[in-house]
Amino acid sequence: MNPELYMRTAAVVALCTSLASGCATAPAAVRQAGVRTVPDQVTREVLGDLARQLPAGSRVVVTLDSGQRIRGTLLRVTGDQVVLHPRVRVPEPPLEISLDTLRGIEADQPNGGMGKAIAIGAAVGAGAALGILMLLAAIYAD
Numbered sequence: 001m002n003p004e005l006y007m008r009t010a011a012v013v014a015l016c017t018s019l020a021s022g023c024a025t026a027p028a029a030v031r032q033a034g035v036r037t038v039p040d041q042v043t044r045e046v047l048g049d050l051a052r053q054l055p056a057g058s059r060v061v062v063t064l065d066s067g068q069r070i071r072g073t074l075l076r077v078t079g080d081q082v083v084l085h086p087r088v089r090v091p092e093p094p095l096e097i098s099l100d101t102l103r104g105i106e107a108d109q110p111n112g113g114m115g116k117a118i119a120i121g122a123a124v125g126a127g128a129a130l131g132i133l134m135l136l137a138a139i140y141a142d
Helices: 003-021 040-053 113-139
Strands: 059-064 069-077 081-086 095-098 102-107
Touching (some): 040 069, 040 102, 059 081
Antiparallel strands (some): 059 069, 069 081, 081 095
């Protein structure tokens, strides 16, 4: 085989590898300048309003000031507390979390189940097939 063919093959393999591994993707968005933060008291009030709007029985993820994230089922929201039943392997009693210790609360999104797994598998298979076709095209292009 001639050296030019080796170089072309190596370039195609490097390109496929960098695209498949995510090395050639765009960097994450950067925070825009001029964004202001709000005082803690306003944040606590907003979090309380958000928690009150969520219906009882909703699956939520609560983030505490310590950085700990708790997944669970929202039981009720009182004036200054959120009552949450944690979703853990070993059953635990409901937690009463003060709104003063909350950093965030959001509705928990399920992972997607079987449909998502099938879509990921199909995308990986299509990517592998495309990579092999590109490699073969580079080898036999002459």
